Amino acid sequence: RRATGFTTRSDIGPARDANDPVDDRHAPPGKRTVGDQMKKNQTADDDDEDLNDTNYDEFNGYAGSLFSSGPYEKDDEEADAIYAALDKRMDERRKERREQREKEEIEKYRMERPKIQQQFSDLKRKLAEVTEEEWLSIPEVGDARNKRQRNPRYEKLTPVPDSFFAKHLQSGENHTTVDPRQTQFGGLNTPYPGGLNTPYPGGMTPGLMTPGTGELDMRKIGQARNTLMDMRLSQVSDSVSGQTVVDPKGYLTDLNSMIPTHGGDINDIKKARLLLKSVRETNPHHPPAWIASARLEEVTGKLQVARNLIMKGTEMCPKSEDVWLEAARLQPGDTAKAVVAQAVRHLPQSVRIYIRAAELETDIRAKKRVLRKALEHVPNSVRLWKAAVELEEPEDARIMLSRAVECCPTSVELWLALARLETYENARKVLNKARENIPTDRHIWITAAKLEEANGNTQMVEKIIDRAITSLRANGVEINREQWIQDAEECDKAGSVATCQAIMRAVIGIGIEEEDRKHTWMEDADSCVAHNALECARAIYAYALQVFPSKKSVWLRAAYFEKNHGTRESLEALLQRAVAHCPKAEVLWLMGAKSKWLAGDVPAARSILALAFQANPNSEEIWLAAVKLESENNEYERARRLLAKARSSAPTARV
Known part of the structure; x- marks a missing residue:
């Protein structure tokens, strides 16, 4: 019955005998009776010191203090203080190492046996992704553990009466009977001034159901459910495959044409109004609160309310740029000018407000005057x-x-703009002054090189770029290879070929390992071709050929580049240099001969093949190319003689 025992004074009884067992059934020998316990307590009271021989050492004496029961005097206190100071000093000698070791041991222990809080930290972070609807759908915690086992109850099955089915079958029907008290425009004649809810159950008013009715119209409930579903679908109509189509940059612009038409939106707007009103009242000098309130009213179509709110915000936050700019945006033309003029009086150093004032002016002279x-x-x-x-x-x-x-000596854009408008001599002076004021900017040097190239001083371009690299390094500027290559591509597209080639020659080898040079340069050339910077690619190939004059692959890449993007003359000049450095490369000889043949210069093609025979006397490809050249030009007799020589010099299967 789950009764709890208790003891009264009458239940204590007489004193316990010394031979009575103690309550602890598992007590060790010597402690199992009441007498043993009494002896132990008496011994502890008589003498707290353990002076047994087993506790005595010949060198150290007794382990305990022999004078613990004596008086504690001032000299004892001083001695204890000295010993405590010594112990503290000894303890501090290795304090840092000990604390570091303890810290590492604790960290190791925590890693091996983490707390439950740490084990579930990643899951707790995921709780930030739970929406408000999911939170609300979590059921309340109840003590449902083993409820059925703790409270066994028998199930009772009772048949449903027929009256229940009859009542619910009639609940969806429409009642068309007319009450004699019904008026012309609906409702009932009642003695109450409201006239809506009648005291009789079952009476229907024009749009409300009286509380006396005990029936539910399932048809109307279904219609209401369909209406609610339509509302939800219209709210999410901008969702495509679960992703909302919202432009974050143009969101505020899109709000101008968004007017809420659904009850859910209206409720949200009411909540937002209350929230923003609370923010304005608690912190009236907070500019974002006024801006958000004005934009909320603007979104709902209440433009005048938004204007009034933002003007109130300018009164409460007269030193806020954003509030004044928002007020100028919401106000019409002339009123916006007045608002900006008022803003200038409060913020005479605001650049954004002056720019906005110039934008509001329609006349060029007025804009100039404002600026x-x-x-x-x-x-x-x-x-x-x-x-x-x-x-x-x-x-x-x-x-x-x-x-x-003069006012902004550190602005590179202003210096370069002035140099573009000056004459050649004055532009050089301007750029020299710009370099003195801004010694760490590369664009000034590049502009100077382009200026010299534009005026025909191409020999100065290389010197200017080299001086630029040296000067920038002396001023602690890191030479970023990618940035300089981009500048070279811009020069190429602007028509400054010499400048772009000089930049490429100066920076192409910066920051590259020696074994990676060839691969990196070929990639750079391909990148320049992809960016339509052909002169940059040509400069890269030219520099690579200077570094690797005997690399057949580099010559081939350069030849294919000239074939695809250059002229026939540039290709032939490159191939002449190529065969001079790589005479054993048959493909270079054949490309040169084919170029001459396609240009209609057959004798030149024959002479190139003759030189190729001297460098490669037993080359099958060159013999076949010579035969093909003669056969294509209807010189069959010469082709036969060449084939006869080829069979003796290079007797291969193809020949």
Whole structure:
């Protein structure tokens, strides 16, 4: 019956005998009776010191203190303090090593036997992916363990009465009887002023069911379910195969045309309004709260409410650029200009507000006036100078840029723009000043090389690029090979061939291991061809041929490049150099002869093959090429003589 025993004073009884056993049934010998326990306690009370012979050592004496029962005086306290200080000093000698060892042991132990919290840390991180609907669908925790075994209950099966089926069969039917109290426009004549819910059960109002009815119209429930399903489908109509089609960059722009039409959206908007209102009230000087509130009202189509909110935000956050820019965006033309003018008074150093003010102006002169006024307040803004220069004529732009580089001496773009507008001599002076002010930028050197090439001083291009590499390294700039190759490709596309070739020769070997040079250079050449930078590829092949003059594969790659992207003259010149360095390469001789033959110069092709015979006297390919050349030109007699010589010199199966 799960009763709990208890003891009263009357149950204690007389004192226990010394021979009575103790309660512990598993006590060791000497402790099994009450008398043994009493003797032990008496001994402990009489003398706490263990002075037995087994506890005595001839050298150290007794293990315990012989004077523990004596008085504790001041000299004892001093002695204990000295011993404690010595122990502390000895303990600190290897404290760091001991703590490090203990730390490592603890870490090793934790790795071998991790905590339950660590074992489930990865699963806990995945809880961040659980949606709110999944959280709400988790059932409540209940004590359902072994419930059936703890509370065995017999199942009772009871037949359903026929009245239950009859009642639910009639629940889906429509009742068309008219109550005599029903009015013309629906409802019932009742003594209550509301007139909707009647005191009689079963009376139907125009759109509400009175609480007295005990029936449910299953047809209307089905219609409501279909309506809800249509609403859900319309909300997710922008989903394709489970992926939403939302442009994150243009999301705010798309919100302008999105007007909520469903109850779920309206409820979300109400919640958002309440949340943003709470944020505005608790922290009225928080700019994002005002911007978010205004955009929410803009999305819902309440543009005037959004304007009022953002103007209130400008009052509460007058030093926020974003709030003023949002207010200028929401307001119409003239009002936006007034808002920007007010923003300038609060933030006279804001570049974004000045740019927005210039964008709102439609007249070019008004734009210039706004930007010049802005430059008076913020003369060191590169963005304002660039916007102002773009509106000026070339002569006025040159004058303005000369002032701009004084205010912004570290802007490479302004220096290069000024150099483009100056004459040759003045441009050289401008670029020299730019190098003095910005000694770590490579674009100034490249522009100087392009300037010299454009004015016919191609011999200076190589020197400028070499000086650029040396100067940049002296100023601690790392020479990034990929960046320089990209600059060379841009020079190639701009028509600065000498500059691009000089850059390639200067940087092509930087940062490459000696055994990887050939492979890397061939890949660089292919990359340049893919980027349509043919002069860069030609420069790479030329440099590679200087380093590897006896590599047949490099000559072949260069020859195929000239064949596909160069002229016949460049191909023939390259092949002449190739056969001079690789006379045993039959394919190079044959390419040269074929090029001459395709150009209609048969004697030149014969002479090339004759030179090939001298370098390769027993080559089957060269003999067959010579025979083919004569047969294609209807010189059959010469072809027969060549074949006869070939059979004696190179008696192969093909011959």
